[in-house]
Amino acid sequence: MTPRAAVVVGAGLAGLTTADRLAAQGIDVTVLEARDRVGGRTHGIEVAPGRWIDGGAAYLGERHTELLSLIDELGLKTAPTTMLGASRFALGGEHATRDGRFPPLNAVALGDLFEQLEELTSAVRPEEPWLTPGAEHLDTLTAAEWAEQHLAHPDARLFFPLFLGEMMAADPADLSVLHMAFYLRSGGGLRYLNAFEGGAQQDRVAGGAHQVCERLAERLGVRVRLGEPVRAVHQDAGRVTVVTDQGSYRADVAVLALPPLLADAIEHRPGPPPHRAGERTARGCAIKASLVYPAPLWRDHGLSGWSVNARGPLLSTVDDTPPEGGPGVLTGFVTGAEAHRFGALSAGEQREAAVRQAAQLFPMLPEPLACHVTDWVNEPYSQGCYAALLGPGDWLAHGPALTAPHGRVHFAGTETSTAYFGLMEGAIRSGHRAAAEILARP
Ligand SMILES: Cc1cc2nc3c(=O)[nH]c(=O)nc-3n(C[C@H](O)[C@H](O)[C@H](O)COP(=O)(O)OP(=O)(O)OC[C@H]3O[C@@H](n4cnc5c(N)ncnc54)[C@H](O)[C@@H]3O)c2cc1C
Structure with a gap:
């Protein structure tokens, strides 16, 4: 019955x-x-009366069919995350400004990195990752160990942890290669997961997820x-x-x-x-630091607000201005090992570090009106985000059940x-x- x-x-x-x-x-x-x-792990922050941003989950794409139909059924709307303008990069040496999101690093080395990731990703059995050919080996190796063995060029070594931080809020030492490949496949593949237009980050829920x-x-x-x-x-x-x-x-x-x-x-x-979960299951490591300005001033300078940075705390930034157009919000992602360091600072120290870095990246910015830090690593009822990171042995031990x-x-x-x-x-x-x-x- x-x-x-x-x-x-x-x-x-x-x-x-x-x-x-x-x-x-x-x-x-x-x-x-x-x-x-x-x-x-969805959480709204009101940055001005009636204007909301996401302290937790934010982005969605066309393939997220169940979420989209729920949004529609509940009378909510989505808003595009269009990124107009150039990106900023601080990947060693001088800050660089570039059209598009491809970093000013050795293109062949990054192409090779992505090819290797594609190979791993396409070999995974997404419904039953523990049955992937070679699963036993892939589930013993951390992504950090894999990088050590497979990435020869310093630019690929520099970019890999930044990429995993952005995609999975992961420190490469915390997850198995099998989990990395599974996650990228499960989310629709490298290109889909990483893309704004046409990808998993194409839209937000207007007013907050x-x-x-x-x-x-x-x-x-x-x-x-x-x-x-x-x-x-x-x-x-x-x-x-x-x-x-x-x-x-x-x-x-x-x-x-x-x-x-x-x-x-x-x-x-x-x-x-x-x-x-097992002894090696780790908390996903992401802290969002959202800085509120009177307006998205970077747009007046032809910048999208997007940046990628080798040094923290803000390893990437994104224009998080509410769809209504203001106030201007620049959200920094503090991910991977950097999140542990940042999470241990006082609120004042966090604000100071985030504001200082934002001003280096976008020198036109004044002192922000507010700084909202959402620390998911230390949230007792989340214990990390975006999601748990399955470490070596986890998929084989826990996956089938x-x-x-x-x-x-x-x-x-x-x-x-x-x-x-x-x-x-x-x-x-x-x-x-x-x-x-x-x-x-x-
Ligand atoms: C910073 C951040 C960025 C993200 N970005 C994206 C994104 O852009 N796009 C996307 O699709 N996803 C994103 N995610 C992931 C997304 O938020 C999660 O996948 C999703 O919200 C998880 O939902 P859930 O119901 O499985 O778990 P949760 O949302 O974690 O829900 C579990 C609930 O259980 C409660 N709980 C815990 N323990 C107990 C207990 N003992 N008793 C009673 N209640 C308990 C918790 O308080 C919580 O409300 C992001 C997450 C974060 C934090």
Whole structure:
């Protein structure tokens, strides 16, 4: 018999889409969220009255079909991320200004790097990465070790960690080559993931991606309970009991829609389900530092706001001005190992370092009106972003059981989706899968 009551743990995109689908089928759903807000790794920041930017996830492309249809269904709109103007590069020596986004580095060396990455990416079995030919070897090697062995030219060695930082918020020492290749393939391939126009970063949600979760939560109403960190899930006599700091909830099934490091922290009775993370699973490392100016002044100087930098804290910057045209917002990405260093600074030191670097890159900038730093590495209920980084051994050990239910407990979350893993699209697809599993329960 289809379950009559379900508890969903986590009010991010995965949990809320699961709950939405179950509620639409008449199932009595309760969503338990640890934070005092919904949205998880989507998070809006109001930079001026009624003008929002994304402190978390922002970009989407045409292939993100489930996200796009949800945006449409919820009455939201997308806005293009058009980048007009030249880019700035600080890759050693003088700062350089160039049309387009290709860095002023040895083109043959970078071409060779991308060819090697393409080769790895196209060989991956995206649905079952653990069955990729040579998976055992690829899953023992870190991306840093791979670079050491395969990248001879100093420009390729310089650019590789910057590329992985931007694409995956990863320090190459933290992830296996198998995970790197899988992630790039899962997101649509190198070109698609990396591109603004026509690619995965073509659009934003006008007004902020957090609205998708807020509107889903509005639809679910009192079924969503905030400030309820779940500690344990007990199963007995055909029911589940989900235990929070505030109380306990009984239902026929539960869904854990959490990042793997947090899903593993929940106590289970009986016995733990197969682990979703291992000792080498790392937090994705990204901190966003958004500087607010009266207007996007770089545009008046023919600059797009895009920059790539060998030295931190801002390893890349992007024009994050709200689609309404102001205030001007320059968002810097602090990724990989640099995020740990930056995260350890005081708020004042972070602001000073970000402002100083922005002014070196874009000398026309005055003192900013505000600086918003969103540190995902040290967020206890995210433990990193964009997504967990699977380290050596993780895919082979945990991959095959990624979506397997544990009795009456099901699993969702972007890290359980082999399509668009780590992205909003992956989170939504995982929610749809988990809801379908529950509705199909005998
Ligand atoms: C800076 C940044 C940039 C990103 N950029 C992009 C982008 O441009 N495009 C894109 O598509 N994606 C991007 N992402 C990734 C995207 O945000 C995620 O893939 C997606 O939001 C994950 O959704 P989820 O529901 O799987 O997990 P989450 O959003 O992490 O949701 C999990 C929820 O569970 C809650 N929770 C945790 N532990 C407990 C507990 N014990 N009890 C109860 N609740 C708990 C959390 O508070 C959270 O609300 C980015 C992420 C970040 C942070």
